[in-house]
Amino acid sequence: MTADTSEWFSEAVLGWFDRHGRKDLPWQRDPSPYRVWVSEIMLQQTQVAVVIPYFERFLAQFPTVADLAETSEDRLMAIWSGLGYYARARNLHRAAGLIRDLHGGVFPTAIEPLLALPGIGRSTAGAVLSLALDQPHPILDGNVKRVLARAFGVEGWPGQAPVLARLWTLAERLTPENRVGAYNQGMMDLGATLCTRRAPACARCPLSERCVARRSGRQAELPTPRPRRSPAERETLMLLLVDPTGDILLERRPKSGIWGGLWSLPEIAPGADPRDWCLAGLGVVPARVEMIGARRHSFSHFNLDIRIALVQLDTMPGQVADDAGRRWLNRADLDALGLPAPVKDILDRFQAGRAQSPVRAQPHGDVS
DNA sequence: AACTCGGGGGA
C-alpha cells in the first residue's frame, strides 16, 4: 500500500465521520479512559442499543474505577446480569483491583500497563487510548475487520492467524497520526452503519470508489465467514425448590463454564429423581414434585434443553444457611442477584403465576 | 436457524 492510499483512506473516513459519525453516545460525553474502557468491554459482546442502558446503570453504580474496585462481586453481577460473557465482568472487577493496588487508583494511560490488565487486549487498549486521549494506536474490532477485509480484498477467516496479522498490518498503516480517536470511531461507525455484514450501503460509503469488494462484487463473500460446526445437544433438569415460606433455593455456579459465577437453580441429571436430591442435599422429603415446563436455550456451540421440576417442601430444611454456595431467597433478594437470562425468565414466569394463584405454577411452554 | 463479538486459557 502506498502512502497516498493511506492518506486518501484516512481522509475519506474522517470526512465521513465529521458528517455522519456517531458523536453523542453516552461514553463519548466526557470520554475518560475509565468510561471508554467500560463501554468497550460491554461492546465486545453486545450491540450499541443494548449496551446503552447497561452502561448508564453501571456508571451510576460505579462512577470511578475506585468504586468498581471496592464493590462486591454480587453487586457487579446484578448490574451485568443479562449481558452475557460473565467472565468479562469478573475481569473488569479484577482489573479495577489491580489499578487500585498497582497504579494508585489512577487509570493507566500507556499501552503496556493496559495490556497487562485482564480482559484488555491490543484492540481494547488501542480503543481506550485513542478514543479517550487521542493517542495514535490502531484498533481491530469486528467492524474494522469487516471494513478492511472488504476495502482491501483480504481473503480468509479473520480468526486465522495469518489473516489477522494482515489486517493488523493494514490497520497500523492506515491509522493517521492526527485525529486518531475520530478516525477509529469513524471506522467502527462505518462498519456498524454502512459496511454491515448483509446488504452494505455501498452507495453512501466514502470508500466505495476504491473498495476491492465493491469493485469485484464480492461484498457478500468478504470477510470470509467462520467455518461452521454442528452444535451439540445437552439436557438438564432444573429444580425450582420452594420452602414453606415461599423462598426459592439458588446455587452459585462454578466460575468457569457457562453462566460462570452466577446464581442459578440447582441442576440434576435429566433422568435423576428430585426426591433423591432433596433427601441427600437437604435432608427432607418434598411434599410435592411436579414437572412444570421445559424450554430450549441455544448457544453458538450447543443447544440446551431445560426441563423444570417444581419441588414444594412442607417442612423447613436445615443447615443450608451455613453453605455460602447455596441460598434460600425471596423475590426481592432474587432481583439483587445476577441470574442467567433463561433462569430469570423461568423465575419471573413462576412468580407471576404464583401471584395469581398461590398454589399452582404457570406452565412454561414445551420443547419445540 | 444462523450469525456475531475480543480475549483467556488449555492443549
Next chain:
DNA sequence: TCCCCAGAGTT
C-alpha cells in the same frame, strides 16, 4: 501457537 470457549440479541 493453535484451537476452543462463551450468551444474548438480531436478522
